[in-house]
Amino acid sequence: MSQKKIEDIANKEYEYGWKTDIEMDISPKGLNEDIVRLISKKKKEPEWLLDFRLKAYRYWLTLEEPTWSKVNYPKIDFQDIHYWAAPKKKVTLDSLDDVDPELKRTFEKLGIPIVEQKRLANVAVDAIFDSVSVATTYQKKLLEHGVVFCPLSEALENYPELVKQYLGSVVPHTDNYYAALNAAVFTEGSFVYIPKDTVCPMELSTYFRINTEGAGQFERTLIVCEDNSKVSYLEGCTAPAFDTNQLHAAVVELVALEKADIKYSTVQNWYAGTPETGAGGIYNFVTKRGKCIGKGSKISWTQVETGSAITWKYPSCVLIGDESIGEFYSVALTNNFQEADTGSKMIHIGKNTKSTIVSKGISAGKSANTYRGLVQINKSAKGAENFTQCDSMLIGSKCSANTYPYIDVRNSSSTVGHEAATVKVSEEQIHYFEQRGIPAEEALGSIVNGFCKDVFDVLPTEFAVEANQLMELKLENTVG
Amino acid sequence: MLDIKNLKAKLDEEDKQILNGINLKIGKGEVHAIMGPNGSGKSTLSKIISGAPGYEPTEGEVLLNGKNLLDMTADERAKEGVFLAFQYPVEIPGVNNGSFLRMAYNAKQKYQGNKELDPLEFEALLEEKLKLLNMDPSFLERSVNHGFSGGEKKRNEILQMLVLDPQVVILDETDSGLDIDALRDVAEAVNHFKNEDKAVIIITHYQRLLNYIKPDFVHVISKGSLIKSGSKDLALELEEKGYDWLVEPVKA
Ligand SMILES: Nc1ncnc2c1ncn2[C@@H]1O[C@H](COP(=O)(O)OP(=O)(O)O)[C@@H](O)[C@H]1O
Numbered sequence: 001m002s003q004k005k006i007e008d009i010a011n012k013e014y015e016y017g018w019k020t021d022i023e024m025d026i027s028p029k030g031l032n033e034d035i036v037r038l039i040s041k042k043k044k045e046p047e048w049l050l051d052f053r054l055k056a057y058r059y060w061l062t063l064e065e066p067t068w069s070k071v072n073y074p075k076i077d078f079q080d081i082h083y084w085a086a087p088k089k090k091v092t093l094d095s096l097d098d099v100d101p102e103l104k105r106t107f108e109k110l111g112i113p114i115v116e117q118k119r120l121a122n123v124a125v126d127a128i129f130d131s132v133s134v135a136t137t138y139q140k141k142l143l144e145h146g147v148v149f150c151p152l153s154e155a156l157e158n159y160p161e162l163v164k165q166y167l168g169s170v171v172p173h174t175d176n177y178y179a180a181l182n183a184a185v186f187t188e189g190s191f192v193y194i195p196k197d198t199v200c201p202m203e204l205s206t207y208f209r210i211n212t213e214g215a216g217q218f219e220r221t222l223i224v225c226e227d228n229s230k231v232s233y234l235e236g237c238t239a240p241a242f243d244t245n246q247l248h249a250a251v252v253e254l255v256a257l258e259k260a261d262i263k264y265s266t267v268q269n270w271y272a273g274t275p276e277t278g279a280g281g282i283y284n285f286v287t288k289r290g291k292c293i294g295k296g297s298k299i300s301w302t303q304v305e306t307g308s309a310i311t312w313k314y315p316s317c318v319l320i321g322d323e324s325i326g327e328f329y330s331v332a333l334t335n336n337f338q339e340a341d342t343g344s345k346m347i348h349i350g351k352n353t354k355s356t357i358v359s360k361g362i363s364a365g366k367s368a369n370t371y372r373g374l375v376q377i378n379k380s381a382k383g384a385e386n387f388t389q390c391d392s393m394l395i396g397s398k399c400s401a402n403t404y405p406y407i408d409v410r411n412s413s414s415t416v417g418h419e420a421a422t423v424k425v426s427e428e429q430i431h432y433f434e435q436r437g438i439p440a441e442e443a444l445g446s447i448v449n450g451f452c453k454d455v456f457d458v459l460p461t462e463f464a465v466e467a468n469q470l471m472e473l474k475l476e477n478t479v480g
Numbered sequence: 481m482l483d484i485k486n487l488k489a490k491l492d493e494e495d496k497q498i499l500n501g502i503n504l505k506i507g508k509g510e511v512h513a514i515m516g517p518n519g520s521g522k523s524t525l526s527k528i529i530s531g532a533p534g535y536e537p538t539e540g541e542v543l544l545n546g547k548n549l550l551d552m553t554a555d556e557r558a559k560e561g562v563f564l565a566f567q568y569p570v571e572i573p574g575v576n577n578g579s580f581l582r583m584a585y586n587a588k589q590k591y592q593g594n595k596e597l598d599p600l601e602f603e604a605l606l607e608e609k610l611k612l613l614n615m616d617p618s619f620l621e622r623s624v625n626h627g628f629s630g631g632e633k634k635r636n637e638i639l640q641m642l643v644l645d646p647q648v649v650i651l652d653e654t655d656s657g658l659d660i661d662a663l664r665d666v667a668e669a670v671n672h673f674k675n676e677d678k679a680v681i682i683i684t685h686y687q688r689l690l691n692y693i694k695p696d697f698v699h700v701i702s703k704g705s706l707i708k709s710g711s712k713d714l715a716l717e718l719e720e721k722g723y724d725w726l727v728e729p730v731k732a
């Protein structure tokens with residue numbers, strides 16, 4: 001045994017790297033106004049939405065791809081992507097019995113049964129396959145409580161006013177390069193509406209599956225939580241192992257009205273590319289933002305990011321309502337050739353607003369893991385408080401970790417606390433476990449889980465165990 | 481029970497030899513003390529036996545009941561019954577001490593085909609062992625060795641020994657840095673543990689631990705070689721005269 005022990009890093013073979021063979025309706029590669037119109041037409045969208053898309057597309061044309069992040073990747077050829085890919089067989093969303101058995105099997109295999117019993121009995125699932133939703137469970141039961149949980153395209157049919165009111169209200173198409181792109185070509189996503197004085201009776205969850213080679217996935221999720229209401233939502237994702245990198249550029253918008261409470265959790269396990277070179281992994285460029293509009297409202301982001309070749313993502317909170325609360329809890333694990341540049345933005349506008357950022361970055365192999373965060377406390381945000389903790393863990397000696405915490409405080413009655421630590425897993429620690437009979441891999445898993453505890457503790461219990469196991473899988477063969 | 485045969489070892493990264501062919505037989509029920517100047521290779525010997533990273537055996541073998549430990553992974557050696565109380569126990573922040581103990585215990589239970597214990601059952605098993613060591617149960621709530629005082633770390637090592645009930649234990653300067661009470665607790669725990677089926681190796685500089693735990697044999701290692709073996713009286717003699725009288729003739 002030697003220094004190599006911890007450095008000998010190879011990913012466990014990616015479990016979800018298979019592809020479903022199913023007849024698909026795929027748009028030709030390339031991006032232009034006709035493609036934007038085609039998507040809008042396929043989805044039978046109202047005129048205003050086509051205008052929304054075209055405006056975004058024309059704006060996007062004026063932008064340059066951003067280069068400020070720490071991630072390195074070859075220039076993306078936006079003309080080499082399919083912007084529409086959907087199973088040919090028409091999906092009727094009326095009954096789960098009508099879902100194509102092949103798609104049912106696909107999600108079953110992913111551990112996401114599209115049936116209303118079984119393992120995830122208290123979780124309603126929207127299953128999205130490339131560009132379309134193939135099924136949403138428990139919709140009727142949720143509607144009995146006034147809760148709307150459906151694909152965005154269905155919401156456009158049934159609740160056009162709500163969608164029109166809020167779509168783009170948190171992340172406008174002018175926000176950034178990928179947000180503009182998404183606004184032009186988004187195909188599917190989930191819509192959640194929780195009426196006043198309602199605690200959503202189930203966990204809501206969307207599972208995103210990319211299946212078509214060369215297709216991008218551009219989903220858009222919108223969650224609106226009215227006064228005194230509460231919802232917990234989880235997003236999960238996987239993709240087959242292809243040779244070419246694939247683009248995933250999502251937008252998530254959360255709106256919390258008075259005393260509303262939204263908890264948004266992500267377990268991201270997109271294909272990371274081959275362990276040897278990183279080829280074929282997903283490029284994950286995501287804009288996630290929540291607006292705490294109402295007084296005393298709360299938005300909490302929890303993310304466990306383990307996949308993708310590149311992750312570029314900063315779930316943020318705009319704290320407008322007085323006494324509103326923003327939280328960000330993150331575990332980002334990079335291994336082999338993965339790169340992650342992730343963190344959060346907390347924008348304090350209302351009085352006595354509070355925010356907490358807890359970020360745990362774990363780097364193994366030759367990966368690079370960057371925390372980038374902004375805490376901005378405006379003049380109006382009297383008595384605002386922020387606490388930030390960003391810790392890094394290094395496994396082996398070929399990886400890197402960086403933190404860029406930006407703090408901008410514009411009044412004197414606010415407090416900002418910042419803690420940061422970098423720890424290295426030592427061979428001596430691993431040996432200590434081994435000497436007590438615990439194999440090296442379990443030892444590393446245990447050390448990493450200890451490091452992530454603050455974040456795992458706030459994950460919905462249904463998923464905490466899975467997150468734990470996922471981390472262990474991802475680190476398999478990291479030692480030994 | 482433990483048979484060390486012509487064991488030679490070096491550091492992974494350097495060619496410098498640290499152990500120059502150690503021969504030592506330790507029978508069931510025996511207590512052996514290993515003494516010797518700082519830097520003579522005592523800890524290296526224990527780390528080679530435990531399979532620690534950074535050290536490489538270059539010749540010889542270490543047989544436990546006829547099986548060569550050097551062919552096994554470190555965790556297998558532990559589960560075969562080798563326990564090393566480290567001279568400098570490492571801190572593991574974030575890993576709960578109680579969970580760690582149970583994880584270790586269950587790893588061995590599983591290896592031996594025995595029943596693994598749930599947290600409640602395990603708590604019951606721990607109770608008496610904590611008492612024996614005068615340790616407060618609050619120790620279990622802390623991270624493994626994290627922020628422990630020197631004495632607390634050593635007690636924790638011995639607690640692990642009691643829980644894992646190994647066949648061969650090596651105590652590497654477990655007595656160093658202990659106050660009188662802690663020394664007594666540790667010694668009593670070791671005496672409670674040892675019986676005719678166990679083998680105990682005590683690496684120490686001082687007679688005071690050996691007053692509690694009577695060794696059957698005393699060995700002196702110097703510059704990577706075993707230069708003298710004797711009865712427990714040898715330890716007394718060393719306490720009085722130091723090592724020079726043994727080491728000098730080698731130089732001459
Ligand atoms: N990890 C190490 N790096 C460098 N030198 C080491 C290391 N471990 C042991 N040595 C050297 O090997 C020799 C024996 O050390 P050690 O076994 O710790 O002695 P002891 O325990 O008898 O005091 C010493 O010269 C020491 O400096």
Ligand SMILES: [Mg+2]
Pocket residue numbers: 522523524567652653
């Ligand atoms: Mg030593």
